[in-house]
Amino acid sequence: MIRLHVIPAEGSPFDVSTGLDVLVIGRSSKCDLSIPDRFLSRRHARLFRDGDAWLIEDLESRNGTFVNARRVERPQTVRPGDVLTMSASRVELMGEAVEDSISTDFKSRPVSAVLQKTTTPPPLGLGHDSGELRRYADRLALVNEVHHALAGPITLGELLDLILDRVFQHLQPEHGAIFLRKERGGFERAAVRSTANAAGDLVCSERLIEEVAHKGMAALVLDTQTDRRFDDAASLLNAGVRSLIAAPLLDPKGALGFMVLSSNAALREFVDDDLELLVTLASVAAMRIRNVALAEGAAERQRLEWELKQARRIQIGLFPPKLPELPGYELYAGNVPSRGVSGDFYEVVERAAGAECVLMVADVSGKGLSASLLTGYLEALTSVPIEAGLAPHEVFNQISGPLLRRTPTDRFATVMMVVLTPGSGKLRWANAGHDPALLSRRSGSREWLEPTGMPLGLIEGAEYRSLETTLEPGDLLVLYTDGYTEARNPESEEFGSDRFADCCTAMRGEALEAIAYSLESELDTFCARSAASDDRTLVMLRRKVEG
Numbered sequence: 001m002i003r004l005h006v007i008p009a010e011g012s013p014f015d016v017s018t019g020l021d022v023l024v025i026g027r028s029s030k031c032d033l034s035i036p037d038r039f040l041s042r043r044h045a046r047l048f049r050d051g052d053a054w055l056i057e058d059l060e061s062r063n064g065t066f067v068n069a070r071r072v073e074r075p076q077t078v079r080p081g082d083v084l085t086m087s088a089s090r091v092e093l094m095g096e097a098v099e100d101s102i103s104t105d106f107k108s109r110p111v112s113a114v115l116q117k118t119t120t121p122p123p124l125g126l127g128h129d130s131g132e133l134r135r136y137a138d139r140l141a142l143v144n145e146v147h148h149a150l151a152g153p154i155t156l157g158e159l160l161d162l163i164l165d166r167v168f169q170h171l172q173p174e175h176g177a178i179f180l181r182k183e184r185g186g187f188e189r190a191a192v193r194s195t196a197n198a199a200g201d202l203v204c205s206e207r208l209i210e211e212v213a214h215k216g217m218a219a220l221v222l223d224t225q226t227d228r229r230f231d232d233a234a235s236l237l238n239a240g241v242r243s244l245i246a247a248p249l250l251d252p253k254g255a256l257g258f259m260v261l262s263s264n265a266a267l268r269e270f271v272d273d274d275l276e277l278l279v280t281l282a283s284v285a286a287m288r289i290r291n292v293a294l295a296e297g298a299a300e301r302q303r304l305e306w307e308l309k310q311a312r313r314i315q316i317g318l319f320p321p322k323l324p325e326l327p328g329y330e331l332y333a334g335n336v337p338s339r340g341v342s343g344d345f346y347e348v349v350e351r352a353a354g355a356e357c358v359l360m361v362a363d364v365s366g367k368g369l370s371a372s373l374l375t376g377y378l379e380a381l382t383s384v385p386i387e388a389g390l391a392p393h394e395v396f397n398q399i400s401g402p403l404l405r406r407t408p409t410d411r412f413a414t415v416m417m418v419v420l421t422p423g424s425g426k427l428r429w430a431n432a433g434h435d436p437a438l439l440s441r442r443s444g445s446r447e448w449l450e451p452t453g454m455p456l457g458l459i460e461g462a463e464y465r466s467l468e469t470t471l472e473p474g475d476l477l478v479l480y481t482d483g484y485t486e487a488r489n490p491e492s493e494e495f496g497s498d499r500f501a502d503c504c505t506a507m508r509g510e511a512l513e514a515i516a517y518s519l520e521s522e523l524d525t526f527c528a529r530s531a532a533s534d535d536r537t538l539v540m541l542r543r544k545v546e547g
Contacts, residue, residue: 002047002054002093009037009088009365009410013185021049024059025086029492038486038534039063039087039365039414039433039455045072047084053077054093056084063087063433063454071459088365088410108217111250114279142170142280156292160191163259163285168193170281171245171274173261175202178249179213180257180289187213187257202262212246213255219246220275245270247279249286256289258282324350324357326422332512332540336483336520343371344481344537345379351387357420358386361479361539363434364413378403378413378456392417392430396456396464400432403457412457416449416479418541425471425543430464432456435482435497440505442474442545448497473545476508476515483536484519489526499526512540 002023004016016033023032028042041061048055057075058065065072066085078084084091145166154162160178167176177192187209192202211217221244246260259282263270323331333346347360360382364374381399390398395417403413414434418427431437433455436448453464471477480500487495503522507515516538 005092007090008035011036023047035089037087037089044086108219164193174198174263176261177202212248212258218279243269245275247282251290320348328544330542336536338535344535345375346539359418362413362415363481391466393464393466396432400456400462412455414455427469428466430466438478440476440508471543473543477541479539481537483534
């Protein structure tokens with residue numbers, strides 16, 4: 001059984017353990033490992049076992065498969081620790097999964113079972129002096145006290161400190177900490193406390209995180225040094241932790257995080273009652289943490305909405321304020337963001353005193369504000385070489401390296417660039433991993449201007465080439481982003497390049513604004529008028545028919 005840690009382009013990282021000997025990876029839901037990444041091919045790569053070895057094979061993907069930054073040209077062996085890069089997604093090989101050997105010093109119980117026990121009243125007929133009845137009454141009083149203590153207006157940091165106050169007051173550990181889930185996966189220590197005479201520091205092993213946070217179990221470890229489950233948890237063993245309890249902070253959507261208490265002293269050994277009390281406190285804490293997070297999130301959303309509006313104003317200022325007027329040609333350009341600001345960008349600019357006109361459409365990885373920032377950087381990178389008169393492939397060769405070196409590793413851009421010579425209709429073009437531009441001929445035939453290189457900023461030393469064709473009178477050139485072709489209907493069917501081309505071809509002789517309107521109408525109908533999930537950018541050029 002092989003274990004994989006998947007870091008997708010969209011969404012949170014996740015782990016996969018599988019006993020399959022062959023694992024097809026791609027963005028299709030039919031793949032053995034489906035990764036949410038729109039730049040992945042539907043069937044991108046194949047991971048398979050050969051004897052005791054594992055190999056990776058690229059399945060003729062559009063953007064390639066890389067092992068530790070080296071492109072996969074043929075099936076090659078991979079080992080634990082290797083990183084597979086496919087588009088903006090990464091898959092880390094964690095090695096073979098093995099079953100844990102669990103000693104009797106470790107107890108784990110589902111939180112739901114613990115809460116049911118602690119909140120179920122004792123049977124009727126018990127006397128007022130019953131120990132079971134007293135424990136139930138004490139626990140109700142404690143829950144009521146904690147609710148009141150945490151009920152007022154409070155920040156998240158203050159809330160976590162108050163939670164630890166109550167935990168240390170009632171359970172008296174040496175070390176205690178609250179871990180909260182990070183937005184991009186994993187957990188971080190959000191609050192920590194130790195007693196004045198505590199030895200060492202609180203540490204938390206991956207084994208404990210797996211049991212408590214991922215499985216939703218409450219854990220009681222009587223002695224970490226004799227429990228085989230922690231044989232390889234050097235962090236715990238080196239710290240001398242001998243007794244430990246932990247409980248997840250659960251809400252309806254899963255674990256917000258977890259609380260863990262530890263003790264090094266032989267005088268403090270946690271028992272079942274301690275675990276039940278911690279689970280009770282954790283259930284109250286989770287509700288309050290969720291409420292505070294929602295309140296802070298609402299305020300943050302208001303601030304972000306204002307910032308998005310300002311960012312969109314700045315971004316609109318980067319688009320050409322007015323399209324050039326080319327005698328004998330018609331031009332159209334438009335951009336529709338899916339999230340207030342766009343990860344798409346377009347440029348239409350004359351150069352060489354009007355002897356040439358450059359058309360460019362770009363789509364950067366990601367969406368929203370971060371993607372829009374990258375479009376601004378891309379515009380700055382391309383403006384100088386474009387004005388200098390460089391051919392499309394020369395522009396790409398010049399900017400791909402800086403884009404790679406100065407942006408995060410999961411950020412890159414697909415770009416389609418065309419240079420028109422208006423006098424002759426000659427088109428010089430290069431395509432950096434972008435959706436093929438459509439050339440709809442007056443005769444009714446169609447051509448696709450396919451990629452001539454990989455996306456910009458993906459690997460060091462990437463090279464590109466330009467090709468040439470001619471725009472004849474009546475011909476229509478359409479540059480676009482995949483917000484059109486990859487739009488989906490309620491049945492998850494893509495709009496696709498064929499429907500896109502059919503619509504453009506059918507309207508080829510109409511006004512360019514009418515073609516754009518027709519495309520939007522077709523998309524709205526196809527998608528059942530659902531909100532756009534991706535940015536859409538369209539640039540069209542048509543050569544007029546003389547006379």
